[in-house]
Amino acid sequence: MTDPVELPAGVRDVLPVEAAELRALGDALDGAFRAFGYREVMTPLIELADVLDRAEDEGVGRAYRLFDDEGRVLVLRPDLTIPIARLVATRMADHPDPVRVSYNARAARPPSPGKIEGAEQRQAGIELVGPDGPEADAEVIAALSYALAAAGVPDARIAIGSVAIVSAVLDGAGADGPVRASLWGALRGRSVVDWRRAAEEIGAEGDLGEVLTGLPAMRGGRELLDRIGTAVPPARSECERLDAVLDCVARHGVAPPMVDMGVVRDWSYYSGVVIEAYAMGAMAPVAVGGRYDGLGARFGRPRAAVGVAVALDLLHHAVGRSAERPAAGIVLVGGADDLVADAVALRRAGTAVLAVASLHPDPDAVAVADGRGYVVRRVADGWSVRDVATGSDEILSDLGAGPWT
Amino acid sequence: MDLRICVPLGALLEGSLAAIAAVGLPVEPLRDAGRRLIVEVPGGPTYITTRPTDVPTYVESGAADIGIVGRDVLLEREPDVYELADLGFGGCTMSWCTPAGDDPTALAIERFGVVRVATKYVRCAERFFEGTGRKAEIVKVNGSVELAPLVGLADGIVDLVATGRTLRENGLVEREVLFESTARLIANRVSHKLRADVLDGLVRAFEAGGA
Numbered sequence: 001m002t003d004p005v006e007l008p009a010g011v012r013d014v015l016p017v018e019a020a021e022l023r024a025l026g027d028a029l030d031g032a033f034r035a036f037g038y039r040e041v042m043t044p045l046i047e048l049a050d051v052l053d054r055a056e057d058e059g060v061g062r063a064y065r066l067f068d069d070e071g072r073v074l075v076l077r078p079d080l081t082i083p084i085a086r087l088v089a090t091r092m093a094d095h096p097d098p099v100r101v102s103y104n105a106r107a108a109r110p111p112s113p114g115k116i117e118g119a120e121q122r123q124a125g126i127e128l129v130g131p132d133g134p135e136a137d138a139e140v141i142a143a144l145s146y147a148l149a150a151a152g153v154p155d156a157r158i159a160i161g162s163v164a165i166v167s168a169v170l171d172g173a174g175a176d177g178p179v180r181a182s183l184w185g186a187l188r189g190r191s192v193v194d195w196r197r198a199a200e201e202i203g204a205e206g207d208l209g210e211v212l213t214g215l216p217a218m219r220g221g222r223e224l225l226d227r228i229g230t231a232v233p234p235a236r237s238e239c240e241r242l243d244a245v246l247d248c249v250a251r252h253g254v255a256p257p258m259v260d261m262g263v264v265r266d267w268s269y270y271s272g273v274v275i276e277a278y279a280m281g282a283m284a285p286v287a288v289g290g291r292y293d294g295l296g297a298r299f300g301r302p303r304a305a306v307g308v309a310v311a312l313d314l315l316h317h318a319v320g321r322s323a324e325r326p327a328a329g330i331v332l333v334g335g336a337d338d339l340v341a342d343a344v345a346l347r348r349a350g351t352a353v354l355a356v357a358s359l360h361p362d363p364d365a366v367a368v369a370d371g372r373g374y375v376v377r378r379v380a381d382g383w384s385v386r387d388v389a390t391g392s393d394e395i396l397s398d399l400g401a402g403p404w405t
Numbered sequence: 406m407d408l409r410i411c412v413p414l415g416a417l418l419e420g421s422l423a424a425i426a427a428v429g430l431p432v433e434p435l436r437d438a439g440r441r442l443i444v445e446v447p448g449g450p451t452y453i454t455t456r457p458t459d460v461p462t463y464v465e466s467g468a469a470d471i472g473i474v475g476r477d478v479l480l481e482r483e484p485d486v487y488e489l490a491d492l493g494f495g496g497c498t499m500s501w502c503t504p505a506g507d508d509p510t511a512l513a514i515e516r517f518g519v520v521r522v523a524t525k526y527v528r529c530a531e532r533f534f535e536g537t538g539r540k541a542e543i544v545k546v547n548g549s550v551e552l553a554p555l556v557g558l559a560d561g562i563v564d565l566v567a568t569g570r571t572l573r574e575n576g577l578v579e580r581e582v583l584f585e586s587t588a589r590l591i592a593n594r595v596s597h598k599l600r601a602d603v604l605d606g607l608v609r610a611f612e613a614g615g616a
Contacts, residue, residue, distance in 0.1 A: 115465075115485075157598055157599055159598050189483075189488075190485070190486065190487045190488060190594070191487075191488035192487065192488060192489050192490070193488050193489070193490065193491045193589060194488070217489070217605075217608070219601060219605075258598065258601065260598065262487070276598070278594075278595045278598045278599050279595070280595075280599060282467075282595060283465070283466050283467035283593065283594075283595060284485065284594055284595065285594060285595065
């Protein structure tokens with residue numbers, strides 16, 4: 001007996017059915033992104049740890065680290081936004097504004113014990129670098145909305161918040177030092193209870209007190225922004241900005257996102273609008289993103305930026321199974337030896353041909369295993385075509401008009 | 406209403422039922438559930454009953470939309486869920502307890518550089534001793550924690566203390582409080598957004614009923 005073959009914790013193989021579905025999802029998202037002018041870029045799987053250190057982000061803590069043969073620390077990219085920010089700030093430094101890039105790649109983060117989230121995450125996303133106005137935020141939200149619809153989740157719900165509004169409210173309430181830190185901690189930990197405790201310590205009164213204490217639980221429509229802006233004057237301009245984002249999103253013809261002040265991101269590089277999208281069937285947000293204007297400067301080219309990433313594995317859980325239909329194509333008995341020329345001709349004519357040897361013991365099993373509907377054999381008066389699902393045989397004189405096309 | 410509510414069995418069960426009843430949801434079917442683990446109320450919510458430590462798992466994964474769980478479990482598990490309300494019941498403290506008499510903690514640190522801690526709450530214990538600048542050797546035990554210091558497995562225990570009766574019966578004394586705990590209402594990240602109306606209404610009702 002051989003020893004059990006193991007994989008590292010948190011990773012898994014992807015077999016053909018899942019791979020095909022993930023590929024289709026990625027293509028659908030990419031199609032929507034391309035319609036907005038985003039072009040795909042690819043960054044290396046490994047980066048120097050220095051790249052992540054420059055981002056100075058506590059979210060970087062969890063990463064796979066390794067050494068090169070000179071003893072320098074390398075990391076497997078735990079996120080795509082930081083590497084893309086590096087790429088745009090260095091290799092595309094001369095590209096005129098705006099820079100629009102997309103990616104469909106994997107990030108790796110060591111699994112936490114007891115969590116369902118895998119160590120590898122497939123992410124398809126966009127980054128819009130250069131423009132700093134609400135129109136740019138709106139474009140990213142609209143592109144996300146169209147992309148999710150294209151992927152088969154038309155009823156996904158998008159929520160937006162703003163790190164800048166939260167920050168301005170804290171300024172307005174005079175929250176600083178340890179209280180401010182515990183408020184941010186409560187918000188990142190998604191604890192409305194802890195937030196409220198910390199907020200009550202500040203002892204703000206009236207409308208300001210109400211807005212401060214209730215902030216992470218405030219959600220609804222744009223009327224919220226008016227309420228916050230009125231109660232906390234230092235937050236007004238950021239509220240007006242988010243209001244302008246909503247206006248512009250509406251002009252893109254997509255459903256209005258929910259305004260939710262409890263939406264924050266785990267990465268602290270976000271500086272303005274923050275975005276999450278939700279779909280039934282996915283246990284966590286299927287897409288996350290936001291504005292991160294400070295990251296470019298860390299790589300020597302300050303430029304405003306906003307982006308969003310779709311978590312393909314989560315999105316996969318939210319889309320229904322594609323209709324059960326055998327894939328196009330046939331299993332051709334003899335296509336691997338006696339009938340290679342026929343296989344070639346069929347492929348040239350556009351039919352996928354899975355070739356097996358003339359003496360293959362069970363071509364039907366191959367057809368079933370690979371999800372093909374028909375097994376074709378050469379017979380005296382033409383071609384015998386077996387429908388694997390029904391087991392019925394049919395004789396055709398010409399394969400050009402088979403039922404599989 | 407099609408809402409799935411995860412309810413903890415054990416010490417928080419009675420308080421949870423009372424809190425759920427106070428917001429106007431039917432709990433009688435849950436009381437009469439016998440050994441069933443899932444109780445569907447026609448036209449009402451579906452209740453899922455689990456061990457307290459499993460509540461965050463069900464809610465985090467979306468198998469339940471909301472759940473009731475002690476803060477102790479939240480701090481130990483650190484699940485990625487929304488903590489929406491303090492329900493007020495189930496009050497207790499997470500405490501460091503050692504045998505009666507002189508507290509052995511300081512002596513253990515002085516002589517051996519480390520204090521041995523038996524607990525079910527490994528992360529809470531680690532964070533507490535690290536946070537107070539002491540090195541701890543954590544021994545994970547799954548039940549009858551009080552036994553450990555009595556037979557020399559550890560210097561003391563980190564455990565929940567409600568009435569203190571179990572401690573007294575085993576000759577242990579509460580020395581330091583890590584934190585206070587009560588029952589909390591938690592929600593799945595996606596349910597919290599996709600069912601915003603239902604959940605916001607429920608949270609208001611829980612806060613009105615529980616306070």
